Amino acid sequence: MTDLPAPATLPIEAPAAALPRRIAHLDMDAFYASVELLRYPQLKGLPIVIGGGRRRLDEALAQDYADVPPHEIPVAAFPRLADYTGRGVITTATYAARAFGVGSAMGLMKAARLCPQAILLPVDFDAYRRCSRQFKAVITSIAPVMEDRGVDEVYIDFTQVPGGQREGGRVLARLIQKSIFEATGLTCSIGVAPNKLLAKMASEFDKPNGISVVWPDDLGTRIWPLACRKINGIGPKADARLQSHGIHTIGDLAQRPLAWLVQHFGKAYGAWLHDAAWGRDERPVVTESEPVSMSRETTFERDLHAVHDRAELGRIFTALCERVAEDLQRKGYVGRTIGIKLRYDDFRTATRDLTLSEPTQDAAVIRQAAGQCLKRVPLQQRLRLLGVRVAALEKPGAAPVPPGRMPAPRRSRGTALSDPHTVPLF
């Protein structure tokens, strides 16, 4: 507290006008594919699949055409899905590819049978991140209260932005859309509504390159007819449970009494479902947040066995620890909880973690703790994935999380080497 003299008079200032909340959700249209098409416009209209595992079919392309501008590389030179062998899934596919039944999350081998002629491009996250930074900079230069929701979408609080109330936000949305297109050549869809929940749904109403404005009065006509699955937060599991009770649309959901929802879905989730169905959502647009955890994981080219492939697994495990440590160091964090994740050949997953007395960003310390975790998990079955995670992050200089009590050094549960199901490893 500084000792400023009390002002002689209160500053004359109109009370903040009680403007209606206008929240926008902006979603870039087919982001990855659109970024690739900026680079390779000659591929426009062709079936393209982005994704893949570790086999880089584009390496030959990069070598043979190193001196050719990307937009002049002949279409025939691009790798085809038919040439791909190995693991991996599709991250995204263009509409021309989807016409063949190919879609996100599909295994590449299956996709290759459906559409062998599709062009396969590797995921170029650096390029998408660069574009992402670019369009977000455009947004914050116009409307500064922006919440990052991933590489291709954001929430924006229009409420206090000059012009943000005109036509319910449509005018400002149009300005942002136009500015992003001029700066990047990319299109986006925007929904503006009284809150994040409705804005998110609204941004899907008119894709691509559309704007939708939703008012509180639109609930019954534009929201209730939609499937429950359209609510951000109702996934496949919750949807199946709702369906089993005959609840298909958001309107069906809104008709169920709060008490009934709480009884069937629990106190927190039940109450949330009720609010969501009635379009209620008070969450603010959050402009800054700290990461909670960092992790690295990898799916092997073939399933590995803890004993037979011990050396290879050991190398991968160490490399993952090193990569997480690098991430922590680069971003300036230390973490106290070290965890592992593994996925068996039957796709079951197991996780173990361990909280240290001191936070770390050191690869060797992480490796040591992760090794302890690994001893607590059954390992006679083949593995397809291994991951390493560091959580309970803090900034090294910052005061440690207020310890109500020092974390008791805990004896590991599950019991290490004495467990008959556990084989010693690494």
Add this chain to the structure above:
DNA sequence: TCTGGGGTCCTTTTCCTT
């Protein structure tokens, strides 16, 4: 022929302390 990688948040279970 299967099914990526990086996250967040929530619930339940387990363990520890009082």
Add this chain to the structure above:
DNA sequence: TCTGAAGGAAAAGGACCC
């Protein structure tokens, strides 16, 4: 020393999202 309850923290798993 045992027993049981209560509450907190850590661990484990799962749902969901991009």
